[in-house]
Amino acid sequence: MKLTIKEIAKKANVSITTVSRVLNQNKEGVGKETRKRVEEVIKEYNYRPNAIARSMITKNTKTIGLVIPDIRNPFFSDLARAIEDIANKMGYSVFLCNVDNQLKVLERYLWLLIEKNVDGIIFSSSDSNLNDGVQKLLKKNNIPVMFIDRGDDDSEFNGVFIDNTEAGYLATSHLIKLGHKKIGCITGPKTIWNSNHRLKGYKLAHEQVGLKIDRNLVREGSYTMKGGYDAAKVLLRENKDITSIFALNDLMAFGVYQAARELNILIPDDISVVGFDNLSYNQILTPRLTTIEQPIKKIGEVSVEYLIKQIEQALMIEDSIYLKTKLIVRDSTRAVSKD
Structure with a gap:
């Protein structure tokens, strides 16, 4: 039998206001014994409050939106899982919005999230999508927002990121220490903030040891396996003296493996490869992929925790949070052969 809040109050011999306070976890105005009695009735009759009705009272829907650029990328599916897990533990549900790197899809999803009255949004999308219109829309509707993974140096919103420049430097320095001097680099799209910063780290590592940067060794990919494959084919065919490739995400590194295999180039005997992300698939590759590990689970946890602090306590973070990576x-x- 499905009871109403009025019937719950009658069975517990309390007011409707008291039941409402218990349901909304309001610690004030309800004694310990009274709270226990109400909770026992709720449990006995398996009462579930109407979420829409409750949100009209509390102004809180206990939902957050998660906007990601491409769910087919295992990095984002792992990140979405981490975010959903911690959000559920904190009593929130997640609306997943896959925008497929398209601005029109992004705008449609943002309006949908606004109409759904979500309490906040965790946002990761291509920088080309972070235009003035999108930021004005979020600000106008006073929606708490946390950016993750992909940001914007000029954005008004803070977020949870890694130091992409430091990580790019770390990966490239590893190859330089192994004696590599002709290091190819497959970047993400030029519009994406984190790709530009990883490339900056690649260049920094060269400059620090006095290595000249060969522009022919830098090719733009698309953060996809095909993008890595196409760029690697060009690098390996046009640069016979290349000894290593740094792909700015693991998916593109997988494409490098495919291209090398088709060209009968052995990894790591003929060419060394470094990726970025440390996806779970890496260890089943042959050979296993050297990569930069992003703390995916931690990014999810911190972004949810800080977003909920904004929602429930109006606590704004003054600066973005940067988490550590490791090689x-x-x-x-x-190491490069000295023969």
């Missing part, structure tokens, strides 16, 4: 050395890199 995971496996079998796809080796």
Whole structure:
């Protein structure tokens, strides 16, 4: 039998206001014994409050939107899972919006999230999508927002990121220490903030040891396996003296493996490869991929925790949060032969 809040109040011999306070976890105005009695009735009759009705009272829907650029990328599916897990533990549900790197899709989803009256949004999308119109829309509707993974140096919103420049430097320095001087780099799209910062780290590592940067060794990819494959084919065919490739995400590194195999180039004997993300698939590759590990679970946890602080306590973070990365050395890199 499905009871109303009025019937719950009658069975517990309390007012409707008291039941409402218990349901909304309001700690004031309800004694310990009274709260226990109401909770026992709620449990006995398996009462579930109407979320829409409750949100009209509390102005809180206990929902957050998650906007990501491409769910097919395992990095974002792992990140979405981490965000959903911690959000559920904190009593929130997640609306997942996959915008497929399209501005029109992004705008449609943002309006949908606004209409759904979500309490906040966790946002990761291509920088070309972070235009003035989108930021004005979010600000106008006074929606708490946390950016993750992909940001914008000029954005008014803070977020949870890694130091992409430091990570790019770390990956490239590893190859330089192994004696590599002809290091190819497959970037993400030029419109994406984190790709530009990883490329900056690649250049910084060269400059620090006095290595000249060969522009022919830098190719733009698309953060997809095909993008890595196409760029690697060009690099390996046009640069016979290249000894290593740094792909700015693991998916593109997988494409490098495919291109090398088709060209009968052995990894790491003929060419060393470094990726970025440390996806779970890396260890089943042959050879296992050396890569930069992003703290995916931590990014999800911190972004949800800080977003909910904005929602429930109106606590704004003054600056973006940067989490540490680390180099995971496996079998796809080796020292350059001195023969």
